[in-house]
Amino acid sequence: MIAVDTNLLVYAHRAELPTHQRAKGLLSELAESHDPWAIPWTCVHEFLGVVTNRRIWPVPTPRDHALAQVEVWRASPSLVFLAESDGYLPILADLLIAGDIDGPKVHDARIAALCIFHGVRELWSADRDFKRFPSLRVRNPLVR
Numbered sequence: 001m002i003a004v005d006t007n008l009l010v011y012a013h014r015a016e017l018p019t020h021q022r023a024k025g026l027l028s029e030l031a032e033s034h035d036p037w038a039i040p041w042t043c044v045h046e047f048l049g050v051v052t053n054r055r056i057w058p059v060p061t062p063r064d065h066a067l068a069q070v071e072v073w074r075a076s077p078s079l080v081f082l083a084e085s086d087g088y089l090p091i092l093a094d095l096l097i098a099g100d101i102d103g104p105k106v107h108d109a110r111i112a113a114l115c116i117f118h119g120v121r122e123l124w125s126a127d128r129d130f131k132r133f134p135s136l137r138v139r140n141p142l143v144r
Contacts, residue, residue, distance in 0.1 A: 003123045009073075011142070038079070046107075048063075082120070091113045092109060095116075
């Protein structure tokens, strides 16, 4: 299963970004495939916070449009949302300790732990910070 990080969700949503068409196409391929793919719930929350943020965008995405975008992804029958449950905390703790992670970097560890916990084969992300989690395969699909 492939999981998608926040940055790809944002790129696929915001048409003015140079990577928009590529990211949108990749997400469409995942959504239309019969193979399961995933979005961690924490990435959904971050997506909503980023695209509606007036400090980031001259014209932020209206909240109802951002929520509608999540509904479009949710309509994919092969999509799985990744959430914490029993057994997740030890994985997170191992990542935090092994990577000497604290502060804001805990957010990335949370995403990595969710992916590992749910058996994600590969996380698609443009964020190089995930390299600090060698037990998770991370690839930037925007780079050919």
